[in-house]
Amino acid sequence: MSSNTVPTDAPEHCPGTGSEQAGKADACGGCPNQKICASATPKPPDPAIDEIAERLSHVKHTILILSGKGGVGKSTFTAHLAHGLASDDTKQVGVLDVDICGPSIPRVMGLEGEEVHQSGSGWSPVYVEDNLGVMSVGFLLGSPDDAVIWRGPKKNGLIKQFLRDVDWGEIDYLLIDTPPGTSDEHLSIAQYLSKANIDGAVIITTPQEVALLDVRKEISFCRKVNMPILGVVENMSGFVCKNCKKESLLFPPTTGGAEKMAADSGVDFLGKLPLDPRLGQCCDEGKSFLTEVPDSPATHAFKNIIGNIIQRCNKGGSTEPDTGETQMDIN
Amino acid sequence: MAAPVEQTHASGLASVKHVLLVLSGKGGVGKSTVSTQVALALRQAGKKVGLLDIDLCGPSIPKMLNLESHEVHQCPEGWVPVYVDKEQRLGVMSIGFLLNNRDDAVVWRGPKKNAMIKQFINDVFWQDVDYLVIDTPPGTSDEHITVMEALKEYKPDGAILVTTPQAVAVGDVRRELTFCKKTGLKILGIIENMSGYVCPHCSECNNIFSKGGGEGLAQHASVPFLGCIPFDPQLTQSLEEGKSFVDLFPQSQTLEVIRTIIEQLINKPDT
Numbered sequence: 201m202s203s204n205t206v207p208t209d210a211p212e213h214c215p216g217t218g219s220e221q222a223g224k225a226d227a228c229g230g231c232p233n234q235k236i237c238a239s240a241t242p243k244p245p246d247p248a249i250d251e252i253a254e255r256l257s258h259v260k261h262t263i264l265i266l267s268g269k270g271g272v273g274k275s276t277f278t279a280h281l282a283h284g285l286a287s288d289d290t291k292q293v294g295v296l297d298v299d300i301c302g303p304s305i306p307r308v309m310g311l312e313g314e315e316v317h318q319s320g321s322g323w324s325p326v327y328v329e330d331n332l333g334v335m336s337v338g339f340l341l342g343s344p345d346d347a348v349i350w351r352g353p354k355k356n357g358l359i360k361q362f363l364r365d366v367d368w369g370e371i372d373y374l375l376i377d378t379p380p381g382t383s384d385e386h387l388s389i390a391q392y393l394s395k396a397n398i399d400g401a402v403i404i405t406t407p408q409e410v411a412l413l414d415v416r417k418e419i420s421f422c423r424k425v426n427m428p429i430l431g432v433v434e435n436m437s438g439f440v441c442k443n444c445k446k447e448s449l450l451f452p453p454t455t456g457g458a459e460k461m462a463a464d465s466g467v468d469f470l471g472k473l474p475l476d477p478r479l480g481q482c483c484d485e486g487k488s489f490l491t492e493v494p495d496s497p498a499t500h501a502f503k504n505i506i507g508n509i510i511q512r513c514n515k516g517g518s519t520e521p522d523t524g525e526t527q528m529d530i531n
Numbered sequence: 532m533a534a535p536v537e538q539t540h541a542s543g544l545a546s547v548k549h550v551l552l553v554l555s556g557k558g559g560v561g562k563s564t565v566s567t568q569v570a571l572a573l574r575q576a577g578k579k580v581g582l583l584d585i586d587l588c589g590p591s592i593p594k595m596l597n598l599e600s601h602e603v604h605q606c607p608e609g610w611v612p613v614y615v616d617k618e619q620r621l622g623v624m625s626i627g628f629l630l631n632n633r634d635d636a637v638v639w640r641g642p643k644k645n646a647m648i649k650q651f652i653n654d655v656f657w658q659d660v661d662y663l664v665i666d667t668p669p670g671t672s673d674e675h676i677t678v679m680e681a682l683k684e685y686k687p688d689g690a691i692l693v694t695t696p697q698a699v700a701v702g703d704v705r706r707e708l709t710f711c712k713k714t715g716l717k718i719l720g721i722i723e724n725m726s727g728y729v730c731p732h733c734s735e736c737n738n739i740f741s742k743g744g745g746e747g748l749a750q751h752a753s754v755p756f757l758g759c760i761p762f763d764p765q766l767t768q769s770l771e772e773g774k775s776f777v778d779l780f781p782q783s784q785t786l787e788v789i790r791t792i793i794e795q796l797i798n799k800p801d802t
Binding site for chain 1: 634
């Protein structure tokens with residue numbers, strides 16, 4: 201990725217925050233961030249980037265789960281994508297949770313209270329099943345009340361360790377669950393993985409415009425850092441009442457929902473997931489919804505989407521983010 | 532972007548009577564929804580209100596109050612908030628007003644976010660506001676540490692914690708409670724949002740995201756429980772359209788809950 205970014209609200213003729221002139225150019229005078237830019241001397245590339253590329257060379261497919269907005273179901277989706285992929289016994293799957301301040305993966309995957317062990321070859325993931333390993337900051341905390349009150353650099357340090365030091369072994373899929381936003385964690389991931397082979401990002405959203413607004417920002421982010429986008433998933437699409445079995449829209453897609461947003465932004469749409477309260481319940485209990493409720497429409501939707509993702513990974517990467525073409529889902 | 536105003540401390544928050552932070556460990560539980568509704572209801576209760584959005588990467592407030600195309604202006608005292616009404620009883624400040632394009636991503640690391648937040652705290656000219664409601668991003672990181680540091684001298688009243696009922700959300704809010712304790716921020720109470728959804732077809736109440744998690748957490752942590760806001764499609768719709776729910780649906784039960792919450796905030800004993 202290019203580290204020289206010109207902030208959108210920068211003064212005219214801003215040389216870019218990563219430039220050698222950052223904080224020193226004429227245009228920087230009076231900019232509120234002048235000091236910050238000036239103090240950041242250009243750094244040589246981090247040697248960890250090569251070490252991470254080496255570590256992840258044993259990973260066939262790396263998929264990032266992103267969303268601009270919080271609470272749209274990134275961790276739920278990550279966990280179930282992992283369960284779905286791991287239901288094929290011949291595949292090895294790893295889940296890395298880089299949400300440092302709000303790690304949900306341990307609970308959603310039923311691993312609360314587990315600890316990480318260290319071996320000669322690095323940190324060992326915690327295994328849900330023989331072919332499904334998980335790593336999260338949640339395993340490093342002593343109590344569920346412990347807060348990780350860290351600024352960016354410490355978070356970045358831990359993410360680097362997670363990417364470099366976790367001994368995944370030979371795995372087929374590494375799923376990386378992220379916190380909401382477009383800040384330290386995301387920039388670090390993009391930077392640290394710049395030499396590793398990433399298949400791309402799956403972007404999760406809910407149908408309402410308030411969420412789509414943030415998701416468009418996430419798409420802009422992916423383009424800025426040259427992160428390929430595998431596609432967009434719309435979560436909590438509709439809700440079927442358990443009493444009358446009729447569907448209603450909890451988050452009305454007032455601007456056409458994720459499908460239209462994806463089409464407008466030129467990224468693939470991977471599918472819709474209806475809201476099934478049993479899914480939330482499974483997450484609270486740390487069970488796989490796919491095996492607990494195999495006949496739910498949500499399970500079928502999940503399986504379709506998982507199929508779409510596998511297909512895109514096997515094609516050897518995603519569609520180019522800028523081509524604007526939408527591919528047909530053959531499943 | 533406007534240059535910082537140097538002689539800030541005369542403006543800043545000096546004329547603000549009460550500062551309320553809306554926090555949650557988890558994203559998407561309704562922090563911005565609660566912030567806007569609390570602000571609108573406080574205005575309805577006759578207060579002069581400011582609403583500051585420090586979620587820099589995902590600002591939702593401008594959309595929710597239908598202020599998306601507005602810009603921030605500068606006056607000698609600092610940045611002028613964007614006002615929702617002509618009477619200037621509800622002023623809003625958000626990074627959303629500083630972006631040229633609504634799809635622009637603010638891809639900033641901590642130090643830049645911190646500088647922006649400090650400016651928001653020190654350089655906005657709020658003008659005798661009774662309540663300043665601060666909406667935050669999820670987590671316990673840069674934004675939160677910085678806003679607490681910047682607010683120290685203004686003695687914020689405390690934090691309203693928002694959660695949804697399910698255990699996954701409550702788990703993150705427990706961490707936010709620890710953050711409040713560590714930083715010495717008083718917890719005004721917990722709100723459980725998206726608590727129950729009444730089916731529009733048959734009026735059956737569905738507990739989409741379980742039930743009672745917020746109240747249980749409040750008991751567990753011995754902090755006040757402020758109330759349950761149900762999942763109300765009228766509220767969601769109002770937010771999508773940027774309309775004032777509290778003014779449009781005066782008969783709504785949801786509004787009743789919001790009013791009860793406001794009363795508890797207004798009538799709390801002054802510390």
